Structure formats: structure tokens, C-alpha cells
Amino acid sequence: MNISTKPLRTAVALFAVGTLLLTGCKKDPVEINPTGTTTASNGYVDNWILANMRYAYYWADKIPARPDTTLAPDDFFDSILYKYNATTNPKGDRFSWIQESSADLTALLNGQTTTSGMEFDLLLRTQGSTDVVGVVIYVLPGSPADKAGFKRNDVFYSVNGTALNTTNAGIAYGSGTLTFGLATVQNGALTNTTTTRVVTPVVFQENPVFKDSVYVIGDRKIGYLMYNQFVPGPNGSTTRTYDNQVNTVFGKFKTQGVNELVLDLRYNGGGDVQSSTNLASLIVKGLNGQARVPFVRKEFNPQLTTDILNDPQGGNDFFYNYFSSPANNIGGQLSRLYVLTTDRTASASELIINGLRPFMTVNTVGSTSAGKNVGSFTITDDNNASNLWGMQPIAFRSYNKNNESDYWTGFTPTVTVDEPYGALYPLGDTRDALLAGAISHIRGLTTGGRVGRVNQQTVVGSSLSRKQGGSVIKLPQTVSQKLLNQ
Incomplete structure (x- = not known):
């Protein structure tokens, strides 16, 4: 049953070559403001796709030796993927995608x-x-x-x-x-x-910092932050306005003596890795002044790995995002973290869960997350103005400090709670099902398992399918040039 209006070839614009994206879960997005169509031939586009995929794709060694370059570009792209199969290839590709037009994605990935x-x-x-x-x-x-x-x-x-x-x-x-x-x-x-x-x-322009509150329940002061996309600032801005707003929220949490924290990432499909690192740095405990402690390590295919290591602007540090030491860190006030999750919780949101688990207990409340432990480059063709196609092949896999990455099927919740359609309380209201589930666990009223009823409704579509998370990291110069020259 498919009520999405388009498969994953619809019109949203793409970042220029030279950025790296850790995108949210793919869910058959609908058409968003289509602008223009490519005039390049199928053969040209297919060979452009093939050259870039053989260079950047995480599973480059799995690409067929002689694919059919007469296919339509979207069909060709699909034909060379190392596809996911729940039974035969459960660690395969669920997330690579291609689109014909490239007008809106830059804005989309910045919340506009x-x-x-x-x-x-x-x-x-x-x-x-x-x-x-x-x-x-x-x-x-x-x-x-x-x-x-x-x-x-x-x-x-x-x-x-x-x-x-x-x-x-x-x-x-x-x-x-x-x-x-x-x-x-x-x-x-x-x-x-x-x-x-x-x-x-x-x-x-959406502000991803949706809501923050502090609840006093007995001797517990519970900080709550609903954050819907990892975006550093408004589209086109060079300032990290939203990251600074998150820092301010944690300043309030610190001043008010928050000793429990609930992050609401139930609708957060991903975002900027540096914004994810910023948030994690405000929460992490036990660093004790250590510098260069890894939050996430990125693993690329062998060719990309070699080129990054040899690039003067790359080197070994390019593979890591390290925790910082912000003044508003509240880790010393916390013994654990709660994250509210659904199957829309993906990518950079899951980095928070995986990246903080080596340092503290992370309880998840809601339903199983998307299971996106991989990320993608956005690649466009700067050599041929008539080729408007852009693609986001999976290009790397993410690991935490302990080299843990095996969440292909998502993070199973500590406390399973459904969103009760037709009886939804306002977000941030302590009667909201997921927040109430976290508070019950904080108070010791439940130790886990399922809380509340099982939803009987069948979800057949969502406006959130239009939203793509994206994490933007500049590639080393030599690597960017190689992509440009494919």
C-alpha cells in the first residue's frame, strides 16, 4: 500500500561536492518543489554515477563489473547497489539514493x-x-x-x-x-x-530546538529537550545559531541543578555531525579533562581511506569527531541519560546513543530506532551543467570510542511505549506517553519492558518522509578534487 507520490528520485536539491552527509532514514519521500530536468544522456549520467560509486561507495567492491549503462539513471543507480535483504544481506544498503533535480536539498538539510x-x-x-x-x-x-x-x-x-x-x-x-x-x-x-x-x-525555516523544560518530581530535577534535526544554524547562515541555543538550554539545566536528562529525538532523522558532537559534549560524563576523546569514528572504503590519510588537509584526525569541553556540560550532575526514540530516530540521533554509551548508561524509551550506522556523501556533477542528477551513496560506517557499531537493526528500547494516535498530549506535557514512560523509569515505577497499550492503527504514510537529515563535513582538498574529476 503506497500513498507516497514519488519514489526516491524526486526534486530536492543537493549539496555541492566537498561535503559529507550523515543522512536520516529513507522513507519514500514525496515530491517537494521539482525544479528542472536533466538534459544529459543516460549513458553520460550512468558512467558518471559508476565512476563516483566505484570511488566513494562504502561497498565499492560489490559493484557489478559490467553494469548496464543504457538504463535510466535512477534504475542504473539501483542496479549497482549492494542491497539490503532481511534474510540474505541484513547489513546491506538501505539508504543510498539518487535524485534527478537539485534545487532544494541544501535548504532542506538546513531546516528550510x-x-x-x-x-x-x-x-x-x-x-x-x-x-x-x-x-x-x-x-x-x-x-x-x-x-x-x-x-x-x-x-x-x-x-x-x-x-x-x-x-x-x-x-x-x-x-x-x-x-x-x-x-x-x-x-x-x-x-x-x-x-x-x-x-x-x-x-x-524550522528551528530544530523545539521545546525545553525542567520538571521537579520528588528529589529529581528532570531536564527535557525536544530536538528535531541536527542543524547548526539557519539555511545560508555562517553562524551556529541553533548550536548556541542548545548550549544556552544546557546552561539553564546546569544552573537549575538538573540531575536527570530526557532527550526527545523521536522525530529526529539526523543532521550535522558537529552539532551531534556539540550536544554529546554537553552531556558526556567522566572525561576528567582528557583531550581528544573520540565521540565517533568514521570508516570508509580502502581507496578513500588511503586518499584521506595522504591528504594534507586530512590525515588520521579526519576520521574522528572528538568531544569538546563546553562550560555548560552537565555530565557531572547525571548518572544516566534517557533518549525518546521511534523508527524516525536515525543517523546523527543514533550517534548520540552509541557515542555516549561508553561513558554512561543510556536508556531509550519508545520504539526501536531506525538502525542507521552509516552515512553518505552528496555528489553532484560540476563538469557538465546539463547533468542535474545528484546522489547520496553510503560512504562510511560509524563507530564509538569502543569501536561499537552493530546497531544495523536499531536500538531496542529499554521501555517500549507506543504513541497513542487520537490521544496525543502536547509535546513536553508529562502525560505524553513517551515522556511519561521515561519519568516512570526515572522514579523506579518500572524497570523496563512494555508500558501502555499496543497501537492498533496501521501507519501508511507520513509527512516526515520528506525530511532528510544531513551532516555536513568538509572533505580534504585532494579527495574533493578526485570526486570532481570522476
């Missing part, structure tokens, strides 16, 4: 998109039905959806007068003016109403 500001999941209305409803999971402050009055837990059943079903529900992702027909939930029953809300998507 054309959006109504309303993120939602699409569910079967009832089991066995083809009718679909949307449930709002969060709304960006100041966005058109916020101004229209949308809030978490709102339910809609129609868009522009058309009732949603498994065939047409992609219209909910539309970019024009959208009129949503609302439904109400009372005593578990869903009822359509005549109430409508109208939104028109705009270009909007």
Missing part, C-alpha cells in the same frame, strides 16, 4: 522547506479499510498551520473536499492552498465534522 508547518502521520481509518485519516503529530511555531489553529492530536479526513484513501492520500502533501476537513475523537470513536482549516505552504 516549503511547508505548512504541520507534520502528520497517515493511518488506515479502521483495520481492513482503504479509508485514511491524518493525525497531526506536531506543528511548527509561527507556521501557517500554527496560525490556522492546528495542534498536535488534530485529525483530518479530507483535503480540498476529497476524502482520503490509500489511493489518493498523497494530496495531503500538496504545495498549494489546502483545505483540511477535520474529524473529532470521542471515547475512541472518530466522527467527521464540517469544520475546515485552510493553510498555504510557504518557505519556512
Whole structure:
């Protein structure tokens, strides 16, 4: 059952060669502002793909010796991947992707998109039905959806007068003016109403620092931060505005004597590795003044490894992100960390879990994370203006200080909690199911296992599928040049 409007070839722009991305989990993203089509021939594009993949792909030695370069570029790219298979190749590639147009991805990876500001999941209305409803999971402050009055837990059943079903529900992702027909939930029953809300998507910069709070429960002071994308600053900015905002939040946590911490990464599909390192450095405990302690180590294919080692701007340190020693670190006040997770928790979010586990207990609450222990370059063609294709092949695998990386299937939660669609409390409310699960564990009321009911709804799509995490690291000069010359 597929209600996404496009496979993974749709229009979002790509970073120029010379950046490294640790992207979020791929979930059949929908079309976002397509701009332009390539005029380069299939043969040219396919050979460009092949040359770059043989150089940069993590599994370069698995590429077929004589692939068919007459295929359409997206089909060709797919044909040379070392594909994941749950039974025969569980550590294969789930995340490499290619797109024909390259207009919007740079902005997207910096939190700027054309959006109504309303993120939602699409569910079967009832089991066995083809009718679909949307449930709002969060709304960006100041966005058109916020101004229209949308809030978490709102339910809609129609868009522009058309009732949603498994065939047409992609219209909910539309970019024009959208009129949503609302439904109400009372005593578990869903009822359509005549109430409508109208939104028109705009270009909007999302602040990933969504909410922070401190809760005092008995002798516990619980710091809470909901962080939805690892982005250092607004698109086009050279300042790390959002990283600085995170630092300020931890300054408040430190001043207020927080002794428990809950990171809400349930919708965070990844982001800038340096922003992830910054956040981890505010939390880590036990460094005791040590310098150059690894947060993450990156492993590339043998050819890339050799070239990076030999590059004057590369060398051995390029493979590592080290913890820093920020003044607002609260590790000395903590004995453990709680991370709220779902299958949207991916990439740089999972680096937080894996990278901090050598230093402290990290409990996860929610559902199993995505299992993305790999990252990707974004590669575009600077040699041929008619080739607008861009690709993000998996190019490296991530390890923590103890050389641990085996979370291909995700991190299984310490406490399993479902988000109860139709009964969602505001994010940051202590009645929210995932936050309540963490607080119960903090108070010793549960030692793990499943808390609450099992969701009966079937999720068939999500607006979050449009969002790609990205981590930006400059490549050494020689390596960048080799990519340019492929």
C-alpha cells in the first residue's frame, strides 16, 4: 500500500561536492518543489554515477563489473547497489539514493522547506479499510498551520473536499492552498465534522530546538529537550545559531541543578555531525579533562581511506569527531541519560546513543530506532551543467570510542511505549506517553519492558518522509578534487 507520490528520485536539491552527509532514514519521500530536468544522456549520467560509486561507495567492491549503462539513471543507480535483504544481506544498503533535480536539498538539510508547518502521520481509518485519516503529530511555531489553529492530536479526513484513501492520500502533501476537513475523537470513536482549516505552504525555516523544560518530581530535577534535526544554524547562515541555543538550554539545566536528562529525538532523522558532537559534549560524563576523546569514528572504503590519510588537509584526525569541553556540560550532575526514540530516530540521533554509551548508561524509551550506522556523501556533477542528477551513496560506517557499531537493526528500547494516535498530549506535557514512560523509569515505577497499550492503527504514510537529515563535513582538498574529476 503506497500513498507516497514519488519514489526516491524526486526534486530536492543537493549539496555541492566537498561535503559529507550523515543522512536520516529513507522513507519514500514525496515530491517537494521539482525544479528542472536533466538534459544529459543516460549513458553520460550512468558512467558518471559508476565512476563516483566505484570511488566513494562504502561497498565499492560489490559493484557489478559490467553494469548496464543504457538504463535510466535512477534504475542504473539501483542496479549497482549492494542491497539490503532481511534474510540474505541484513547489513546491506538501505539508504543510498539518487535524485534527478537539485534545487532544494541544501535548504532542506538546513531546516528550510516549503511547508505548512504541520507534520502528520497517515493511518488506515479502521483495520481492513482503504479509508485514511491524518493525525497531526506536531506543528511548527509561527507556521501557517500554527496560525490556522492546528495542534498536535488534530485529525483530518479530507483535503480540498476529497476524502482520503490509500489511493489518493498523497494530496495531503500538496504545495498549494489546502483545505483540511477535520474529524473529532470521542471515547475512541472518530466522527467527521464540517469544520475546515485552510493553510498555504510557504518557505519556512524550522528551528530544530523545539521545546525545553525542567520538571521537579520528588528529589529529581528532570531536564527535557525536544530536538528535531541536527542543524547548526539557519539555511545560508555562517553562524551556529541553533548550536548556541542548545548550549544556552544546557546552561539553564546546569544552573537549575538538573540531575536527570530526557532527550526527545523521536522525530529526529539526523543532521550535522558537529552539532551531534556539540550536544554529546554537553552531556558526556567522566572525561576528567582528557583531550581528544573520540565521540565517533568514521570508516570508509580502502581507496578513500588511503586518499584521506595522504591528504594534507586530512590525515588520521579526519576520521574522528572528538568531544569538546563546553562550560555548560552537565555530565557531572547525571548518572544516566534517557533518549525518546521511534523508527524516525536515525543517523546523527543514533550517534548520540552509541557515542555516549561508553561513558554512561543510556536508556531509550519508545520504539526501536531506525538502525542507521552509516552515512553518505552528496555528489553532484560540476563538469557538465546539463547533468542535474545528484546522489547520496553510503560512504562510511560509524563507530564509538569502543569501536561499537552493530546497531544495523536499531536500538531496542529499554521501555517500549507506543504513541497513542487520537490521544496525543502536547509535546513536553508529562502525560505524553513517551515522556511519561521515561519519568516512570526515572522514579523506579518500572524497570523496563512494555508500558501502555499496543497501537492498533496501521501507519501508511507520513509527512516526515520528506525530511532528510544531513551532516555536513568538509572533505580534504585532494579527495574533493578526485570526486570532481570522476
